[in-house]
Amino acid sequence: QKMEAIATLAGGIAHDFNNILAPIMGYAEILLMRAGSDEELKSGLKKIFDSAMRAKEIVAQILTFSRSREGEARPVSVTSIVKEVIKLLSSSIPKTISIETDIREDIPPVVADPVHIHQILMNLCTNAFHAMEDQGGTLFIGLDVVEKKGVKYVKLTVSDTGQGIPSEHLHRIFEPYFTTKKLGKGTGLGLAIVHGIVEVYNGHLRVDSKVGQGTTFEVLLPARDGLGQPEGLEHDHPSSESITRFSGSILVVDDEDAVRRVLKGLVQELGLDVETASNAKEALQLLVEQKKTYDLIITDQTMPGMTGIELVKSLRQSGIETPVIICTGYNSKMDKRMGRELRIVDFLLKPVDVATLHRTLKKVFKR
Known part of the structure; x- marks a missing residue:
């Protein structure tokens, strides 16, 4: 019961934090697409966008812990993510800590969310850094x-x-909020998140530690035969030259004013006409009572009075077959079968970036 309560709290915090992040990410991307050839401006905007993406990844950790997000599993190159993390660590940890690597070249991909692989590695490396912070190693x-x-x-x-982990603590290190670190050095969630992710992908996690000698973590994740096209963890930076413009009209439905405004701005940057509604009732008034037509509806899932799914069901019962995209700041693992039955184009986890939005809109609009 305690774990369920913590998970519910974590999911609620993540939902609110995603809604705060949405305008930060969204307006940074809108300005990036308008920046033209001003490289100094673009550099600053990219830093804002990258910081927001890192914050989004932290929210993904919280959602992983709350088990409301199991991730978008696809073939992932663990090697490329490891190399990215090593590059990041090399420039951020003290010179008193050296980094040694032994990376086999022919590593097959694993089927996972690349953000989860990144989380596993960053959490384990952060723990290692804290263990050696004072004396180096x-x-x-x-x-x-x-x-x-x-x-x-x-x-x-x-x-x-x-310094190693005392044997009396080893059996507790994967418990949420258990930590032996000094105040401000950790939340006690890192290893709980790693454990949760490894379980999601049917992997194995082993730890060996000796006081005064150090600690070793081994993570085993099922390999996928056949390379396919494995992905790493990349942040796409939009530009006016790289983005396809569409033609058509969209209704955006979201009860959060800031989220609704920034989503409207992003969609307009992609060339589409946009009208907005602050809840499902307003959307039904436009679509059913006023008989307005749109090429696509983008709606939030969690809204007071009526959810996004309930809105779609009501539209289908009224004979309105407009394609729908559902966005959520809490739970991206929707019922895929129900989605097909209701002819939902896709489910997107908020905050939605331009690259994701653009790929999804391509399913509906022609160039």
Whole structure:
């Protein structure tokens, strides 16, 4: 019951935080698309956008912990994400801590959300850094392929030469909010998040630690045969040259004024005419009573009075077959079968960036 209460609280905080992030990300992207050749302006805007994306990834950690987000699983190159994280760590950790790596070149992909792989690695490396912060030491990151009971796994190893974990604490390190760190050095959520992610993907997590010698974590994730097109973790920066413009009309429905305004701005930047409604009742008045027509409806899921799904059901019962995209700041794991039955184009996790929005709109509009 305690875990369920914490998960509910975490999910609620994530929902509110996503709504705060939406205008920060959205207006940064709108300005990026209008920046033209001003490189100094674009550089500053990209920093705002990248910071917002990192905040979005932190929210994804909270949602992973609350189990309201299991991620968008697809073939992922663990190697590329590890190299990105190593590059980030090399410029951010003290020179008293050296980084050693042993990365096998022919690592197969795993089927996972790339953000989750990034979270696993960053949380384990952050723990290692804190363990060596005072006296320095060596952070080791390894990637290998192993076989266990006939199943091939990608093995990620993160080890440190820090102070180690006392044996009486080892059995508690994956508990939420359990930490032996000094105040301000951690939330006690990092390893709980890692444990949750590994479980989601049917992996294995092992820890070995000796006081005064250091700690080693091993993460095993099922390997995917066949490379396909594995993805890393990249932040797309929009520009007026790289974005396709569409032609048509959209109704945006969201009870959060700031979210509604920025989504309207983003859609307008993509060339579309936009009308807005602050709740499902207003949307029904426009669509059913006033018989207005649109090429697409983008609606929030969690709204007072009537949810996005309920709005779509009401529209379908009224004979309105307009395509719908549902956005949510809390739970992206909607019922896919219901989505097909209601002819929902896609479910998007807020805050929605231009690259994601653009890819989704391509499913509805022609160039």
